[in-house]
Amino acid sequence: MNSSAAIADSDTPLRRRRKQARPQELLDAALALFVEKGFAATRADEVALRAGVSKGTLYLYYPSKEELLKAVIAHFLSARIAQAEAALAEVSGPVAPALRAMLSAWWMALYDSPASGVFKLVITEVRNFPEIAEFYLRQVVDPAHALLGRALQMGMASGEFRRVNIDDAVHSLVLPLIMLCLHRHSLGACAADSRLEPMRFIAGHINLVLDGLAQPAPN
Amino acid sequence: MNSSAAIADSDTPLRRRRKQARPQELLDAALALFVEKGFAATRADEVALRAGVSKGTLYLYYPSKEELLKAVIAHFLSARIAQAEAALAEVSGPVAPALRAMLSAWWMALYDSPASGVFKLVITEVRNFPEIAEFYLRQVVDPAHALLGRALQMGMASGEFRRVNIDDAVHSLVLPLIMLCLHRHSLGACAADSRLEPMRFIAGHINLVLDGLAQPAPN
Amino acid sequence: MNSSAAIADSDTPLRRRRKQARPQELLDAALALFVEKGFAATRADEVALRAGVSKGTLYLYYPSKEELLKAVIAHFLSARIAQAEAALAEVSGPVAPALRAMLSAWWMALYDSPASGVFKLVITEVRNFPEIAEFYLRQVVDPAHALLGRALQMGMASGEFRRVNIDDAVHSLVLPLIMLCLHRHSLGACAADSRLEPMRFIAGHINLVLDGLAQPAPN
Amino acid sequence: MNSSAAIADSDTPLRRRRKQARPQELLDAALALFVEKGFAATRADEVALRAGVSKGTLYLYYPSKEELLKAVIAHFLSARIAQAEAALAEVSGPVAPALRAMLSAWWMALYDSPASGVFKLVITEVRNFPEIAEFYLRQVVDPAHALLGRALQMGMASGEFRRVNIDDAVHSLVLPLIMLCLHRHSLGACAADSRLEPMRFIAGHINLVLDGLAQPAPN
DNA sequence: CATGAATGAGACTTCATTCAT
DNA sequence: AATGAATGAAGTCTCATTCAT
Numbered sequence: 001m002n003s004s005a006a007i008a009d010s011d012t013p014l015r016r017r018r019k020q021a022r023p024q025e026l027l028d029a030a031l032a033l034f035v036e037k038g039f040a041a042t043r044a045d046e047v048a049l050r051a052g053v054s055k056g057t058l059y060l061y062y063p064s065k066e067e068l069l070k071a072v073i074a075h076f077l078s079a080r081i082a083q084a085e086a087a088l089a090e091v092s093g094p095v096a097p098a099l100r101a102m103l104s105a106w107w108m109a110l111y112d113s114p115a116s117g118v119f120k121l122v123i124t125e126v127r128n129f130p131e132i133a134e135f136y137l138r139q140v141v142d143p144a145h146a147l148l149g150r151a152l153q154m155g156m157a158s159g160e161f162r163r164v165n166i167d168d169a170v171h172s173l174v175l176p177l178i179m180l181c182l183h184r185h186s187l188g189a190c191a192a193d194s195r196l197e198p199m200r201f202i203a204g205h206i207n208l209v210l211d212g213l214a215q216p217a218p219n
Numbered sequence: 220m221n222s223s224a225a226i227a228d229s230d231t232p233l234r235r236r237r238k239q240a241r242p243q244e245l246l247d248a249a250l251a252l253f254v255e256k257g258f259a260a261t262r263a264d265e266v267a268l269r270a271g272v273s274k275g276t277l278y279l280y281y282p283s284k285e286e287l288l289k290a291v292i293a294h295f296l297s298a299r300i301a302q303a304e305a306a307l308a309e310v311s312g313p314v315a316p317a318l319r320a321m322l323s324a325w326w327m328a329l330y331d332s333p334a335s336g337v338f339k340l341v342i343t344e345v346r347n348f349p350e351i352a353e354f355y356l357r358q359v360v361d362p363a364h365a366l367l368g369r370a371l372q373m374g375m376a377s378g379e380f381r382r383v384n385i386d387d388a389v390h391s392l393v394l395p396l397i398m399l400c401l402h403r404h405s406l407g408a409c410a411a412d413s414r415l416e417p418m419r420f421i422a423g424h425i426n427l428v429l430d431g432l433a434q435p436a437p438n
Numbered sequence: 439m440n441s442s443a444a445i446a447d448s449d450t451p452l453r454r455r456r457k458q459a460r461p462q463e464l465l466d467a468a469l470a471l472f473v474e475k476g477f478a479a480t481r482a483d484e485v486a487l488r489a490g491v492s493k494g495t496l497y498l499y500y501p502s503k504e505e506l507l508k509a510v511i512a513h514f515l516s517a518r519i520a521q522a523e524a525a526l527a528e529v530s531g532p533v534a535p536a537l538r539a540m541l542s543a544w545w546m547a548l549y550d551s552p553a554s555g556v557f558k559l560v561i562t563e564v565r566n567f568p569e570i571a572e573f574y575l576r577q578v579v580d581p582a583h584a585l586l587g588r589a590l591q592m593g594m595a596s597g598e599f600r601r602v603n604i605d606d607a608v609h610s611l612v613l614p615l616i617m618l619c620l621h622r623h624s625l626g627a628c629a630a631d632s633r634l635e636p637m638r639f640i641a642g643h644i645n646l647v648l649d650g651l652a653q654p655a656p657n
Numbered sequence: 658m659n660s661s662a663a664i665a666d667s668d669t670p671l672r673r674r675r676k677q678a679r680p681q682e683l684l685d686a687a688l689a690l691f692v693e694k695g696f697a698a699t700r701a702d703e704v705a706l707r708a709g710v711s712k713g714t715l716y717l718y719y720p721s722k723e724e725l726l727k728a729v730i731a732h733f734l735s736a737r738i739a740q741a742e743a744a745l746a747e748v749s750g751p752v753a754p755a756l757r758a759m760l761s762a763w764w765m766a767l768y769d770s771p772a773s774g775v776f777k778l779v780i781t782e783v784r785n786f787p788e789i790a791e792f793y794l795r796q797v798v799d800p801a802h803a804l805l806g807r808a809l810q811m812g813m814a815s816g817e818f819r820r821v822n823i824d825d826a827v828h829s830l831v832l833p834l835i836m837l838c839l840h841r842h843s844l845g846a847c848a849a850d851s852r853l854e855p856m857r858f859i860a861g862h863i864n865l866v867l868d869g870l871a872q873p874a875p876n
Numbered sequence: 877c878a879t880g881a882a883t884g885a886g887a888c889t890t891c892a893t894t895c896a897t
Numbered sequence: 898a899a900t901g902a903a904t905g906a907a908g909t910c911t912c913a914t915t916c917a918t
Contacts, residue, residue, distance in 0.1 A: 019898075036346055040259035044892060054900045056894085065892065123405040124343045127255055133409035141406075145414060167414040168423040175395035175402075182401070183394075186342040187360075190352035195364060195386040204387040212431030234881065234918060241881095263909060273883050278910065453897060453902065460902095474784055478697035482888060492904050497889065561843045562781050565693055571847035579844070583852060605852040606861040613840075614832035620839070621832075624780040625798070628790035633802060633824040642825040650869030676877080701913060711879045713915085722913065 023061055023071075025051045028114065030072050035117030035185050039069055039125050066129065073122060073132055076115040077140050080106075085147055095155040096210050107177045107202050116181040123182065145170055152213070161213040173209045177202060242280055242290075244270045247333065249291050254336030254404050258288055258344050285348065292341060292351055295334040296359050299325075307366055314374040315429050326396050326421050335400040342401065364389055371432070380432040392428045396421060461499055461509075463489045466552065468510050473555030473623050477507055477563050504567065511560060511570055514553040515578050518544075523585055533593040534648050545615045545640050554619040561620065583608055590651070599651040611647045615640060680718055680728075682708045685771065687729050692774030692842050696726055696782050723786065730779060730789055733772040734797050737763075745804055752812040753867050764834045764859050773838040780839065802827055809870070818870040830866045834859060 029050035033042045044065055048058040062068040084106055091098040110116050126133045148170045155161040180198060187193070248269035252261045263284055267277040281287040303325055310317040329335050345352045367389045374380040399417060407415070467488035471480045482503055486496040500506040522544055529536040548554050564571045586608045593599040618636060625631070686707035690699040701722055705715040719725040741763055748755040767773050783790045805827045812818040837855060845853070 038257060038259055038343060038347065040257055041347060043890085055892090056900050057898080059893070060898070120342065123339065123401055124257060126405050126409055128257065128260060130409055133406055137406070137410060137412075141412075164427065165419070165423055167416075168420050169427065171415060171420055172395055172424045172427050175398035176391055179394035179398040179401075182342055182398075186345050187352055187356070189346055190349055191356060193356075193360075196390060197387075200384070201387050201390055204384055205391045208383070208388065208391050208431040209427065212427040238881070262907085274909090275883055275911080276881080279881070282910095284909070457902065476695060476697055476781060476785065478695055479785060481886090493888090494890080494904055495902080498902070501889095503888070558780065561777065561839055562695060564843050565846055566695065566698060568847055571844055575844070575848060575850075579850075602865070603857070603861055606854075606858050607865065609853060609858055610833055610862045610865050613836035614829055617832035617836040617839075618828075620780055620836075624783045625790055625794070627784055628787055629794060631794075631798075634828060635825075638822070639825050639828055642822055643829045646821070646826065646829050646866065646869040650865040700911085712913090713879050714877080716914070717877070 022051075022053065022057070026053070026058060026061055026068070027072050027075050030068050031076060031114055031117055031121070034069065034072060034125075035114075035120050036189075039065075039121070039128075069121075069125065069129065070132065070135070073118060074135065074139070076118045080110060080115065081140060081143055085143065088147055088151055091151070091154075094160060095151055095158065096160050096214070099151055099155075100206055100210060103173075103206050104203050107180075107206075108199055111177075111181055111184065111198055111202065117185050119178050119181045120185045144174070148173065155213070164213065169209070169213060172212075173206070176205050241270075241272070241276070245272075245277060245280055245287070246291055246294050249287050250295060250333055250336055250340070253288065253291060253344075254333075254339050255408075258284075258340070258347075288340075288344065288348065289351065289354070292337060293354065293358070295337045299329060299334065300359060300362055304362065304366055307370055310370070310373075313379060314370055314377065315379050315433070318370055318374075319425055319429060322392075322425050323422050326399075326425075327418055330396075330400055330403065330417055330421065336404045338397050338400045339404045363393070367392065374432070383432065388428070388432060391431075392425070395424050460489075460491070460495070464491075464496060464499055464506070465510050465513050468506050469514060469552055469555055469559070472507065472510060472563075473552075473558050474627075477503075477559070477566075507559075507563065507567065508570065508573070511556060512573065512577070514556045518548060518553065519578060519581055523581065526585055526589055529589070529592075532598060533589055533596065534598050534652070537589055537593075538644055538648060541611075541644050542641050545618075545644075546637055549615075549619055549622065549636055549640065555623050557616050557619045558623045582612070586611065593651070602651065607647070607651060610650075611644070614643050679708075679710070679714070683710070683715060683718055683725070684729050684732050687725050688733060688771055688774055688778070691726060691729060691782075692771075692777050693846075696722075696778070696785075726778075726782065726786065727789065727792070730775060731792065731796070733775045737767060737772065738797060738800055742800065742804055745808055748808070748811075751817060752808055752815065753817050753871070756808055756812075757863055757867060760830075760863050761860050764837075765856055768834075768838055768841065768855055768859065774842050776835050776838045777842045801831070805830065812870070821870065826866070826870060829869075830863070833862050 026047065030042075030047045033046055033050060036042075044058060045055050047068070048055045051058070058068070062071060084102075087102050087106070088098075091102075122132065122136050126136065145167075149166050152161060152166050152169055156163055156166075180196075180201060183196070184198070188196070245266065249261075249266045252265055252269060255261075263277055264274045266287070267274045270277070277287070281290060303321075306321050306325070307317075310321075341351060341355050345355065364386075368385050371380060371385050371388055375382055375385075399415075399420060402415070403417070406412070464485065468480075468485045471484055471488060474480075482496055483493045485506070486493045489496070496506070500509060522540075525540050525544070526536075529540075560570060560574050564574065583605075587604050590599060590604050590607055594601055594604075618634075618639060621634070622636070626634070683704065687699075687704045690703055690707060693699075701715055702712050704725070705712045708715070715725070719728060741759075744759050744763070745755075748759075779789060779793050783793065802824075806823050809818060809823050809826055813820055813823075837853075837858060840853070841855070844850075
């Protein structure tokens with residue numbers, strides 16, 4: 001705006017841009033390493049090295065390794081949950097086809113992104129850092145569960161689905177997809193398994209559960 | 220049972236008897252702590268303390284913490300897989316009811332036992348110790364997957380089930396139950412969740428998937 | 439000496455300057471302690487303490503106690519051997535007087551320096567770390583033996599010395615002087631011995647052996 | 658003597674014999690290991706194992722590892738010193754030939770026996786256990802030095818030897834032979850050295866020094 | 877006497893965190 | 898703001914010594 005600002009800007013444009021990008025770069029590096037090796041087995045130097053900064057710089061942005069962990073978990077969630085809520089809010093008419101399409105797309109995108117590792121991180125570390133449990137339940141589990149519960153409820157109300165325990169059905173639908181993300185970052189990273197084709201499984205599983213929910217009860 | 224065993228028992232001096240029980244006690248303690256805190260965050264002294272021995276004694280039985288981990292993973296698996304194979308081998312006639320009964324019982328018992336924690340341990344540590352991947356795949360994943368695959372195959376051959384991808388179906392059936400065990404030792408250990416009733420979910424999920432597999436394809 | 443070095447020195451911040459001096463300080467401390475107490479009986483903390491740094495700093499410079507040992511042995515040798523080679527290379531004319539002067543000076547200086555302890559270190563530790571054997575033989579024993587062997591050979595060729603086994607003569611000349619260094623760091627450090635006056639013995643022994651080599655063979 | 662003793666004897670003749678042999682077996686094992694690996698780096702179990710007994714038994718005979726070390730050093734010395742004194746006491750007539758014969762025989766036998774390792778042990782450990790210094794000086798160094806000093810004195814008195822510092826001459830004579838024993842248990846145990854033929858060197862060195870002492874002063 | 881299971885102090889080494897530059 | 902040298906608490910593992918059998 002004024003000349004001094006202009007000078008400051010032109011003085012360090014790259015530095016400023018890098019400085020602003022630092023937190024994201026550190027979070028990316030931390031996520032990758034925490035997911036791969038576990039929180040306790042990841043050294044602070046490794047995170048800094050992967051983010052391209054020195055060890056000291058890491059501590060300029062996060063006061064401790066533990067705070068970095070919490071930031072990682074908090075960061076890689078919010079946007080996606082909100083996005084799912086928006087997508088389901090627009091559904092009108094038969095709920096099953098909409099769920100099929102929307103869930104497949106959402107989980108496939110998540111599976112393919114580094115954010116899929118957050119599940120492993122939460123599973124692994126939540127008992128050592130109870131604050132994480134509360135945060136994760138409030139910010140992720142509760143909204144997502146409620147979202148899907150409402151969708152299934154709508155399907156039952158409309159007669160598309162038969163009446164079963166809604167909470168169980170949500171879990172039947174979602175737990176294997178979470179498990180798939182866990183697998184990607186554990187056994188799946190060690191050895192390929194021809195029996196498990198992730199994209200096919202995501203679609204197939206959603207179909208299977210929605211079919212299981214559909215009228216009439218068989219067997 | 221037989222007299223020689225009885226004599227051996229009463230003959231066995233206390234030292235000898237304790238020595239024989241040590242490995243099991245150490246494995247129990249190690250499983251509980253590794254599952255709760257993670258391998259890297261568990262101190263060798265803690266394991267020893269929980270097993271009621273000194274730190275040095277632990278190293279009399281396992282040459283390193285890592286070997287202890289491997290022993291834990293190898294130990295809490297074999298018997299249960301074999302038992303499941305035996306149970307399914309006896310099935311004749313309609314396969315769906317047998318699966319319902321047998322799977323429910325097997326998973327409920329596993330869920331309630333400390334062995335359920337091994338899943339968390341494998342998920343968490345397999346990338347740091349690649350040996351574990353091979354062992355686990357060969358000794359647990361492969362046999363169990365083959366077992367269930369054969370059962371579903373029989374159901375399709377007899378017309379009980381419609382034809383879907385068998386591998387996916389096995390995963391749809393099993394992954395949520397593994398996820399349930401993971402949950403028990405992570406979030407579930409931090410906060411009760413009234414939406415998830417483990418025993419109800421085990422039965423409900425098995426029903427849901429088997430229903431989803433049943434003829435005719437709905438929707 | 440030159441201006442750029444002077445500038446570099448005065449420019450160098452304290453941290454940098456200390457970092458450059460660290461290896462030498464650590465090697466000095468390690469030599470003193472390893473020679474005094476033995477490698478196995480010296481604790482890493484002691485070395486660090488004597489060098490004026492913390493335990494962790496030691497490991498910033500040497501990755502393990504064993505590598506520190508190897509560095510100590512490698513360090514306190516090279517210069518002196520090279521210096522001896524240079525001194526003997528200049529000899530022309532009668533070899534005996536030159537040897538008398540040069541050997542006396544060289545061994546007296548060595549005896550008085552901490553480097554004399556390296557002999558004890560090698561004697562003591564070589565069987566536990568076979569790498570040391572190869573290094574020491576190639577870098578110290580072989581060059582030094584060859585050097586003296588050539589000198590005695592010259593003396594025999596010129597008729598100054600009578601013909602005896604050259605290797606034995608080298609050993610007769612050198613082994614007591616090494617033994618004197620060992621003594622300084624073992625029994626000699628515990629109790630004074632009026633019978634052994636180091637400087638007198640160095641000169642006396644060299645004379646005795648060169649006299650023993652001189653023409654004609656007596657007795 | 659009496660019947661109970663007879664019974665005891667016939668009761669456990671083998672055991673008694675082994676029990677009496679135990680201290681010697683333990684000392685042999687300890688000497689070999691202490692010389693090879695050093696005192697601090699030798700584990701008590703290793704000594705017991707090499708002696709064919711259990712770890713506990715070692716402590717029945719020696720109250721601590723340190724006491725075992727002292728016993729080892731004290732044990733492998735006495736007889737040989739006494740024997741040397743007896744041999745030199747008988748000398749009459751020219752002393753040089755007698756010294757040549759007697760010293761060669763004595764050092765060759767010592768070099769070939771495990772007792773040669775004691776020198777390394779003393780050199781290595783004397784600073785950690787000052788008691789050893791006093792014992793070794795009184796029991797070994799002083800008598801042996803006095804013995805040889807008297808012999809050289811006789812040679813000078815009779816005109817066989819020219820007059821030099823007697824203490825230095827004793828050291829010139831003896832230190833290389835000690836050094837040879839050290840070498841056998843350090844570098845010599847790691848790599849053969851064709852330049853050093855022990856038996857040839859023992860004889861050659863003794864000749865060289867006695868020649869160096871002989872009349873007239875050359876050079 | 878002899879054993880060997882058990883102990884726990886103490887060694888080496890790592891790594892989260894600090895701070896002078 | 899950024900660095901990286903330095904620290905020292907804490908962890909894994911060893912081993913001299915004890916003692917119940």
